[in-house]
Amino acid sequence: MSWLRNPWGQPRFLPLLTGAYILWSIIPVAIAVLFAFNDGRSRTTWQGFSMRWFTGDPTGSVAHNPEYTAALEHTLILALICVVITVPLGVALALGLQRWRGRGSGSVNTLMLLPLVTPELVMGVALLLLFLNIFNGWGIGTTAQAIGQVTFAISYVVVIVRGRLVSIGREYEEAAADLGAPLHGRLLRVVLPLLAPAILASAGIVFALSIDDFVVTQYLAGGSDTNTVSMLLYATARGAPTPALNALATITLVLTLVTLALAYLVYRKFAGAGGAAEAATLGEM
């Protein structure tokens, strides 16, 4: 055990702890993914590799299970709607907040962060009551689900875009105004191109948030046609499903990871050296 107590080297205990934690957090996911490729019906006994539960099996695979494909389709549609609404709204909010220096700007800034810390369950219940009692004309279903997701996802967009706005500063806008550009010209030709990496990155984050969301989405669901993958996973996990469920989970996991990785890469590539630190915080989200 002498290497553990080497006073000249790096502390050994901390890397060990870190390694153990990473293993512990990855193993369950890795096992779940592994059994998506199991050749048998079991989700606990390995019987060889196959793609059977993704496409191969004529009745049990994800591709041939209408309930699964419908959920997958609904999840993706919801995510797209969420991105299309949240990103422009969030960018507009970030721009507005950035320029608002007067009375009340401080409290609004804090309020913008509230959805990030509110327990999702509280938000889900609150939104449900809202749609059942006040906006009962809309009722619950896809529209309510989209509005619910937009409500909490918008904070992320605002935080990311404002970070970028701060690092850009006001000088480019002043230069554009100096060269004769009116407000819309400054926005379209200078501010938005400079914000592009932050906008793309936040689109990726919103997409991933929407795919992963369970609580709000499930409270505001209106029927089986508004089931998402996360809801399906929750409902069937304790039943006796086949590895097709693992395959479904694997598909959403890969979608989420790919979107986040793309968002990270895009941000790093276009934000340049100054954006590297922001990209790093983005990677941690």
Place this chain on the structure above:
Amino acid sequence: MEGEVKLETLTKSFGAVVAVDGIDLHMPPGEFFTMVGPSGCGKTTTLRMIAGFERPTSGQILLDGIDVAQTPPHRRNVNTVFQSYALFPHLNVADNVAFGLKYRKATKDERRSRVAEMLGLVQLTGFEKRMPSELSGGQQQRVALARALVLRPRVLLLDEPLGALDARLRKDLQVELKALQAEIGVTFVFVTHDQEEALTMSDRIAVMNGGHVEQAGPPQAVYEEPQTFFVADFLGVSNLIGAQARGKDGNGCRIQIGERSLMAQQGAIDAQGTVKAMIRPERVRVEPQNTPGDNRLPGMVEHAVFLGSFRELRVRLPGGDVVKAVFPNDGSPLTFDEGTPLTLHFPPEALRVLAPSTDGAAPDDVPEEESPNGH
């Protein structure tokens, strides 16, 4: 001739802080005008008000006789070269230069030829497709110049455009910038904290301090005939010696420094009472101890610095003031070791009387920040 700027009782306050305090300035058309002063003197705020980025609290900005104080920046026919250049990082050199032409009535061919002409003027032909990040500091500065000048502004505003460059390049660009201004005849309003830059480049300078204009005029006049302690101290190195003025005597003023009575022929020769006697280090004559004659003071070498072609001495007077003397290294046999006693000769025509002004704070009494949202 176009390009005349007149500031009339122009004031800007940020909350309780008055950055620019009712200044009046006349910037004649076609001239190279420089506002110089320490950080926080209000020069950048004044420039930003002329550009339109700051709205004056009160006062007028007359551009060729028309008040533009309330006109937004994109409707003013003035353009700015920013301290950090602010080249659009997502556009190449040609697109940066062409940016403002979109808002002018110009055909595509016209635009292209004007961009080419401008890049030629700043010697960057062939750099059209480069991105700003691929250019050196000096090249970026030229692009910023071209981008502003392509719009044929009546006035070009320059906010410390040489500040980010190294000393050598800075000197070269000072000469180039001055030559360019003379060639195109556009009014340049230049802001710098570097007094040497201000003196070498300008047709006219305004020395600013604490939101006021201390003195304005041609560089030589301001340098040779400073009217306040501040200007004397800020422009070049000056010796300011405490003295008592005894009133006018012939074409000069009789002043008392310590026990000696001297004659000063410059400045406030009518003054009475406590004043400062000012003399430039290069005008002080260093002589061997006990050299007889008028306008001479004894002193003792406190510090000698060898500057190659020049020598600089710091000499302590009996009254405690330290006088700097700079003279050419002509191989004179005098020794200047520490503690050597010698005689200083202040020629009457080089000695200036400065009466205390109301707000003549010394340069180092000035707060550091330029303006609440300065750079």
